[in-house]
Amino acid sequence: MMTRLLTVFLSACACLCGTAVHAAYPDKPVRLIVPWAPGGSTDAIARAIAQRMSDTLGQSVVVDNRSGASGRIGTEAAAKALPDGYTFAIVELPHAIAPAVFSKMPYDLLRDFTPISMVGSSPLVLFVSGAQYKNGQIRDFLKNGRSSAAPFALAHSGNGSISHLSGELLAAATGLRINPIPYRGSAPALTDVVAGQVAGHFATMASGSALLAGGKLSALVVTGSARLPGLSDVPTAREAGIAGMQFNQWWALVAPATTPIEIVERLRKEALAALAHPSTRERLTTLGINLKGSSRDELRTFMRNEVEQWGEIVRKAGIRPE
Structure with a gap:
């Protein structure tokens, strides 16, 4: 009987400790890796999201710009970071194109990351x-x-x-x-x-x-399907008679693979709240960005389709892998 009671007591302690650890996240600053130089659209989006998430997470979300190698340097750093929820990254269309144009990749977009949420899209x-x-x-x-x-x-x-x-x-x-x-x-x-x-x-x-x-x-x-607000005098590629150029840039948030799902969901929840906040929407929609979140499964399917579709476009364009 004493042994059984001791087992129950220890199990209860373990559950309480686990709950305490989970409830403590995050207990230090969180890093958002941007694989491009400061000043571009990806940087602007990341900083807008990071600002709002810092408020709701209760810890600073620090933007870490790591440019170079067509976005591969920063993305590789994110893929190899500890999957503890304290590092996540913003990826985009070029990361879906990269497998078709580089013969050696330091990471796999679909295998080495856990999807968090779609962020939005914009024509070029x-x-x-x-x-x-x-x-x-x-x-x-x-x-x-x-x-x-x-x-x-x-x-x-x-x-x-x-x-x-x-x-x-x-x-x-x-x-x-x-x-x-x-x-x-x-x-x-x-x-x-x-x-x-x-x-x-x-x-x-x-x-x-x-x-x-x-x-x-x-x-x-x-490149989009419609003219941009505020640029009514600028035609779409289709209107200008340029074929094969109807597409959008897109952005998404991902975490290193094997990051605990409960933490990924927390990041997703806070990211969606940031995207829905009036200050974020005002800040980014005026830049021609269509903000749109997603489920993790929706993002996973979307990225897989983008890798396949742009791989075919690259092959048809005759671009050989480096």
Whole structure:
């Protein structure tokens, strides 16, 4: 009888201790890895979410920018982080494209991460120097490019990024000769567009809005299915007669694989609350971002489909893996 009572007592203690440990999460700052340089759309989204989650989690959510290798450096760090709930990451469309353009990957998007939630999506915009073109002058840009003796230099955010593939798709659809130039993110790429060092760069409105509002950039065409609010004079690629360029950039939150499900669900709950908060929506929807959360299963299925679909697009475009 005493042995049985002792067993029950110890089991109860274990349950209480487990509950205490769970209830204590988080008891230190949480890290949100952004695999791109500060100043771009991904960074803006991450900081908006981190600010709200810091309030509701009761601990700071610290944005950790780790750029390089077309987003692979920061994402690899996230994949290899301790699966304890104190590190999660924001991933996006380029991470679904990467397996098709790089022969060796340091992580597997579908295997090495646990989905948390979708964040949102946005079309890309072809930005050029505001000193050379006005909004919507995509035909003039293409005409000048075709008659140029040298290929047009198009900046992109690294090999395999959506801005890189956008340039390749534009060239294939229009006959424009391009010279792709890699950067560590959209912020430095757009700086060189303004300076005239490169002819243009595909990026989201979130990345180019400030320079666009200041007249330093112009927007020529958008990749989405509809024109963007506030850019009624900028046609979609379909309206401009450019085939095969109707797609959106997207963003999602993931945690290292084997992160406890109860912690993943806590992060998902807080992320969804952050996306629904009026200040977050006002801050991000004005940048052309359509905010939309998801279940973990919905995100898992979505990412799997994106990897398959963009793998086929890359193969049809004739881009060989590096």
